[in-house]
Amino acid sequence: MPAYHSAFNAPGGRMAGNMGIIPIKSKIRGPAPPAPEDQEDVIDEAIDFFRANCLFRNFEIKGPGDRTLIYLTLFIQECLQKAAKTATLADGQRQLMTLAVSNFPIPGDAGFPLNTMFEKPANRADADLLRAYLTQCRQELVTRFTQRLYEQDKPSKWWMSFSKRKFMNIASVGTTM
Structure with a gap:
């Protein structure tokens, strides 16, 4: 069975390194272009496909x-691992939003685990654009994901059962530089 791929793989559009700056539905300020409210965006895809895709050791890009x-x-x-240590929705939202805005490595940095699949941004402006875009994506993902993750003010056992899985045998995307 093949992994689920993104619907946003069309060539063209704005790029930073070899990562696309894909439109997202977000109220959070950032460089991402706005996506139509009635269509799925890459954040929805990531949440919807997570449980299926996290079972794969290889992923063809x-x-x-x-x-x-x-x-x-x-x-x-990484959010699931952090949420496993929280007990309530409010505590989880606070912890995960802190994780979303924390300092993190981007492609080309020493601590970035996916440097073999991602290109380093060409210049400082591209690196700043990529960092701002990923920060916006992380914040929006946390906002949407906590609504699915917590049921009746505690983490869902169906989501938490995936907290120990490693997608592509990688532990996390790293939170510090």
Whole structure:
């Protein structure tokens, strides 16, 4: 069975390194172009495909949307590990939002686990754009994901059962530089 791929793999569009700056539905300020409210975006894809994709050790990259999907899948994995240590929705939201805005490595940095699949941004402006885009994606993902993760003010056992899985045998996307 093949992994689920992003619907946003079309060539063209704005790029930072070889990662696409894909439109997202977000109220959070950032460089991502706005996506139509009535369509799924890459954040929805990452959350919807997480449980299926996290079972794979290999993932064939078919375009810039897949790179974003891989990054967000690893970030969801990191969120699940962090949420396993929280007991309530309010505590989980606070912990995960702190994780989302914390300092993290980007492609080309020494602590980034996916440097073999991602290109380093060409210049400082691209690196700043990529960091701002990933921060916006992480914040939006946390906002949407906590609504699914917590049931009746405690973490869902169905989501938490995936907290120990490793997508592509990678522990996390790293939270510090």
